[in-house]
Amino acid sequence: MKDPEIFPARIYAETVLAPNFEDAKAYFLDALIEIHYAHTHMLARQGILTREEEQVLLKGLSGLDRQAIEQANYDGAYEDLFFFIENMLEQACGAAAAGKMHTARSRNDIAITLYRMTVRLELLELARAVVELRRVLLELASRHRETVMPAHTHTQPAQPTTLAHYLLAAIEFLGRDLQRLEAAFVSVNRSPMGACAITTTGFPIDREITARLLGFEGLAENSYGAIAAIDYLAESAAAVAVEMVNQGKFLQDLLLWSTREFGFLRLSDAFVQSSSIMPQKRNPVSLEHARILASRALGQAQAILTCAHNTPFGDINDSEDDLLPLVFQMFESALRSTRLLAGVLKSVQIDTARLEKRAGADFLTVTELADTLVRSGGMSFRQAHSLVARAVKLCGADDSPGAMAAAMLRLEPALALSVAEIEKALDPQHFVRIRGVTGGPAPEATAEALDHAGKEQERVERWLKAKEELLSAARRENRATPEA
Numbered sequence: 001m002k003d004p005e006i007f008p009a010r011i012y013a014e015t016v017l018a019p020n021f022e023d024a025k026a027y028f029l030d031a032l033i034e035i036h037y038a039h040t041h042m043l044a045r046q047g048i049l050t051r052e053e054e055q056v057l058l059k060g061l062s063g064l065d066r067q068a069i070e071q072a073n074y075d076g077a078y079e080d081l082f083f084f085i086e087n088m089l090e091q092a093c094g095a096a097a098a099g100k101m102h103t104a105r106s107r108n109d110i111a112i113t114l115y116r117m118t119v120r121l122e123l124l125e126l127a128r129a130v131v132e133l134r135r136v137l138l139e140l141a142s143r144h145r146e147t148v149m150p151a152h153t154h155t156q157p158a159q160p161t162t163l164a165h166y167l168l169a170a171i172e173f174l175g176r177d178l179q180r181l182e183a184a185f186v187s188v189n190r191s192p193m194g195a196c197a198i199t200t201t202g203f204p205i206d207r208e209i210t211a212r213l214l215g216f217e218g219l220a221e222n223s224y225g226a227i228a229a230i231d232y233l234a235e236s237a238a239a240v241a242v243e244m245v246n247q248g249k250f251l252q253d254l255l256l257w258s259t260r261e262f263g264f265l266r267l268s269d270a271f272v273q274s275s276s277i278m279p280q281k282r283n284p285v286s287l288e289h290a291r292i293l294a295s296r297a298l299g300q301a302q303a304i305l306t307c308a309h310n311t312p313f314g315d316i317n318d319s320e321d322d323l324l325p326l327v328f329q330m331f332e333s334a335l336r337s338t339r340l341l342a343g344v345l346k347s348v349q350i351d352t353a354r355l356e357k358r359a360g361a362d363f364l365t366v367t368e369l370a371d372t373l374v375r376s377g378g379m380s381f382r383q384a385h386s387l388v389a390r391a392v393k394l395c396g397a398d399d400s401p402g403a404m405a406a407a408m409l410r411l412e413p414a415l416a417l418s419v420a421e422i423e424k425a426l427d428p429q430h431f432v433r434i435r436g437v438t439g440g441p442a443p444e445a446t447a448e449a450l451d452h453a454g455k456e457q458e459r460v461e462r463w464l465k466a467k468e469e470l471l472s473a474a475r476r477e478n479r480a481t482p483e484a
Helices: 010-027 029-045 051-062 066-071 081-093 095-100 107-142 163-188 207-213 223-228 231-257 285-308 324-346 352-359 366-377 381-395 401-411 419-425 428-433 443-479
Strands: 148-153 156-162
Touching: 010 029, 010 081, 010 324, 029 051, 029 066, 029 081, 029 107, 029 207, 029 443, 051 081, 051 095, 066 081, 081 095, 107 163, 107 223, 107 231, 107 324, 107 443, 148 163, 148 352, 148 428, 156 163, 156 352, 156 428, 163 231, 163 443, 207 443, 231 285, 231 324, 285 324, 366 381, 366 401, 366 419, 366 428, 381 401, 401 419
Parallel strands: none
Antiparallel strands: 148 156
16 A cells, blocks of 8 residues: 555645646647757757767657657656656666756746747737638728718617728727737747746856747746746736627627627528527527637636736746646637637628618717708807707607708708708718718728728738747757757
8 A cells, every 4th residue: 555655645646746747748748848959959059968968868859759648647656747758768868868958957947938838829829810800800891881880889879880990990909909919929938948946057058049949039037037927927818808808899799780689790501500499590609609708718817817816926836737727728718719700700791781771760860960060050069969959859759861850940940051951961871971080980081991900910910920930940940950
């Protein structure tokens, strides 16, 4: 019978070490091997390892049986994946050579480096999905610069706008979401290697070499902060949280527009489900799934920040192996939501006639009538607002331009506007076209906005490609066999 005082205790192995071993295989194996390569190269270039020792270690790394590692079950023989692989390297290279690989490093700086290497990939993958969603919206907006629709405030119809104008608002926040993901990538893509346990080392290492070989764009310079600081994770979680809040608000509108009562949108049959009892149902469940996935990602982001809150500023498990799976779950939920939303919108049908009809109803254009009275009738805006408000009340349920013109003239017989001028002011197309101010709904204004958004789209696509190429080039250099 195993001595209960011998590490690891069965319950500790079951609840911590075995799950963490599986998580490490799933999330960190590739990054851990890359770190071994890079650190070995650096030690050799600094003369801490001989070239012969470097060759032996690189050969051992190249000969690792990935399948055997991935299929291994935790049995308590080795504390974690790091020691499990170190034992494999001892078997391949000899204990002396394998032991030298760990010169001037710690599991502390290795762990934080693993986390940063994996999180940066998640940031890039989510950024790609946001770029694709933004591309779908740009294409949709470009087709609907002339499509008038009702804009809502306080959930009530307010004024006419265009579908392009509405979508450009979403395109803008997606642009800001991408900027936040880019900023998070900048913070994440800093190398902690060389910080060792927390105070660096007395060996003459070159942290810049290791950073370059691992695709980092600089150092997490202060060795204490490199191990202790968690803002690189917090910033990533915050960027995802803001994106999911934005996405959730947009999804809420789309679901509302998909109702029979609104009828603005019709989803493709590929994205709706029927009912087991009601044959007529076309349930927009894909949008519901996108919404709950966004909410789930938001909750996971908040949980990450909560886990990190009020923990010591140092090496601490609260921000390490048990936390990182939650980070990956957050990214997975956010990615699923974003990709699903883009897929739905690629094939959505817009009822443009219904949108235009609703844009001309419910007195949505009377703000322009008040503005016209100011421009052409010599009134102050407050006078014009009051007159138009009384006319709306006088019309009751009849929201037609003719009824409004009659009410205006009844209240103000000497009005300086003709019936034709009043009716023109109440036309939703006129309402939109006259609002050509930067950021407004007029077609020329939305054309300019689409042009700017298109250029920003090209910029962020170049950024994504550059980061992908950076990481690929670093991996190629890291795996290259040095000359003997």
